[in-house]
Amino acid sequence: MTALINFSIKSPNSFDLPSTLTSHGWVVLAPNQYIKEDNSFSRVEPLPSGQVARLTVSSAHQAPDTSIEVRVECPGKLGDKDKAYIESITRHMLRLDEDYTEFHALCEDQGGAWAGLAGGKGRMLRSPTLFEDLVKVICTTNIQWGGTKRMVRELVDAYGLPYGADPELKTFPAPNAIAADPLEVFKSKVNLGYRAPYIHELAVGVAGGKINLDALADTSAPTAEIRRRLKAIKGVGDYAAASMLMLLGRYDEIPMDTVFRDFVSRRYFEGGPVNSKEAAEIYADWGRWKALAYWFEMLESE
């Protein structure tokens, strides 16, 4: 017997769900399932009560007058704690509490590639936990997108909690689920290449309390300090740290990774060499929105 509950979450005045879902690839990485025709996505999630639920998130109306609709399927009764948790992670995933007013005003002033970014665009979907986002970012390094999807799928298949009988429907693995296996067993179950020790070490560290990912969400620390904390994690270099900073809602610094240099070179220097100073000057006017300005300019120019 499956219980079915629907509830609404008030979204900010300026919010665009389709843009939030498609501004990067996260929506198609397991356990997310993208339902393109409905502009919605679903995922299987463990709840505080211990039961495993399937969530489907959609927007009821067209922007700007939107509310977020969450449909919950779960085997038992949905308690207040479960409901509060679902609302909390939905707000987090969709960044409903981030204020983009200033960014949208800057986009309007700049025009060009940014002209279409008002009306609630600019958000990028993220995962309920930093552990999930970090594992996924590590799975995007030095591999093509198809490989990333495969590796994340294998992780979920091997270590996720099941929802019902459908083998496709599982949660993203908890750190302790991965940490319970020795590295060699982990490597035999999931083909992650050289990333396996990094992800296993991360899971063991988080499960055992040696790595505190909450420290990454410390809003009182400067971005440079958060970047330092990120790079202290094995497997996280310039590119991965940059991706995580954006997922953490920090756009004030653009790290000079290869992708950024290549883009700026192609876009502004006719493919010629660019030094760090020249590259930084391109987005100097964007204040704390530099990385977002760069990201969406790159998206719009594709």
Place this chain on the structure above:
DNA sequence: TTCCAGGGGTAGA
């Protein structure tokens, strides 16, 4: 077969 992917760790300067 060979190459390489929006990299990163390590050793050695």
Place this chain on the structure above:
DNA sequence: TCTACCCATGGA
């Protein structure tokens, strides 16, 4: 701080 070199995996 910078540079070689190595690192597994699977798709093209």
